Amino acid sequence: MDELYSLLDSVKKTAEAAGETASNAAYLAGKKSGEILDAAKLNFKIAGLKNDVKSALLEIGGMIYQTHSGGEDNQEILLEKLREIDVLKAEIAELEIRTGRAEKIDTCPACGAELKSDHAYCGHCGAKL
Ligand SMILES: [Zn+2]
Secondary structure (H helix, E strand, O other), rough: OOHHHHHHHHHHHHHHHHHHHHHHHHHHHHHHOOOOOOOHHHHHHHHHHHHHHEEEEEHHHHHHHHOOOOOOOHHHHHHHHHHHHHHHHHHHHHHHHHOOOOOOEEEOOOOOEEEEEOOEEEEOOOOEE
């Protein structure tokens, strides 16, 4: 069990490094923005990336269970997978903006909850928007 706790501890620490990964992803996305893709190709790409996220999550789950059950220590691979997901998610977000599918998110002025901008009232505190 100690291995599992130390593993989860290092997973927490990667949150600090995630900002750096996100800016790398933004750089990559910026480089790619020259590409002209139609909506169908964009949607196809987004679906592919979402599948990549799903399989990476499955692998991570397997690795965590392996650590829990006393298997070999896959810490480095696990952390690498987590960073991979950060990059994939940033790429998905960028592509969704390009397809115009991304929903605009507003913040409630009263309670600070994140809301879809097409609502008249805050779903959390009921404040009028
Ligand atoms: Zn609110």
